[in-house]
């Protein structure tokens with residue numbers, strides 16, 4: 001709730017750090033709101049998936065690691081959704097946005113909502129996603145939107161730890177036993193087609209790129225491939241071929257798994273509306 | 278003492294809930310203290326990790342400590358810029374970490390600092406000295422330990438595991 005507090009506190013005119021809502025034209029404001037949902041929902045839903053590992057991880061150290069992945073992601077989601085709600089100006093806070101929307105209103109990339117599967121699949125997904133987020137957060141640090149830049153400045157550091165930890169497992173499992181290799185390769189083959197969505201774009205993306213608020217998604221495709229290639233090679237994994245498959249979570253069209261994830265995530269707020277810790 | 282100094286003295290008594298021998302001042306979480314026009318102190322704090330579950334407990338503890346010290350109208354808020362970094366931990370804070378058996382973050386002018394907050398992959402600090410025996414013959418066990426901000430390492434010389442406050 002701390003960003004809400006920040007936005008609601010009377011700004012001190014002398015405070016260069018007190019972020020007030022930027023003055024955007026209505027189209028840019030609406031595009032940024034939707035962009036914040038795309039980003040915020042992606043980290044929220046992956047955080048939710050990651051937290052499903054609590055009590056089920058293969059060893060205690062990975063239990064801690066996965067719980068900490070989830071905490072970082074949900075912390076990032078809180079900042080992004082709080083800002084989205086403030087920007088929208090309709091009184092929706094982070095909890096309203098996180099827990100009281102319908103499936104088609106979520107804008108997370110589809111890969112984040114897919115079931116965890118086994119440990120190899122979870123780590124492959126986390127490595128691919130964190131590698132993308134490191135690049136995206138690094139670019140967003142210099143966003144023309146000061147608040148998004150500030151969130152990115154924190155999140156990039158966290159994402160780098162995620163990338164390294166998950167990447168380490170991709171190498172160990174891929175270059176491990178025949179069984180772990182096969183499971184890791186199968187996970188990569190399954191998940192790879194869902195990465196294409198990350199680099200697709202629409203008018204919102206063009207508008208925000210034009211305004212210097214966010215990089216054009218397609219610009220990250222080549223750097224992302226360059227980032228993941230050495231790790232996949234070290235892991236003795238074959239990079240899957242291009243596929244015509246496209247997922248559309250960023251446009252609110254989700255896989256069949258989203259409908260099962262939401263009731264569990266939303267249960268408390270649906271059963272006890274307005275409940276607070 | 279001027280008002281900001283007096284307030285700093287109060288803040289130096291607010292412990293981090295997860296590493297209680299360090300205060301929020303030791304951790305470098307206090308961005309600045311000013312006085313609002315109505316005379317109420319304005320304390321701006323920097324959150325450490327986005328998902329740190331202690332963030333709200335810290336704000337509440339800070340408000341409580343200030344109220345008890347005679348500043349019931351103090352405003353405590355978190356700001357996101359500048360982003361908190363483990364480089365902000367004070368020399369006293371680093372000494373207190375070490376006294377608690379936690380290796381302080383490799384810091385200040387190491388090559389990894391320059392690479393920080395870029396998209397470049399992280400590399401391991403090769404030799405984090407053991408806080409118990411000082412040996413540099415240590416190895417990483419786990420990237421995350423009891424809290425998100427610490428990793429678990431083991432000393433090959435004395436055989437003891439120890440926590441390492443990660444540079445971030």
Ligand SMILES: [Zn+2]
Nearest residue numbers: 407410432435
């Ligand atoms: Zn030792």
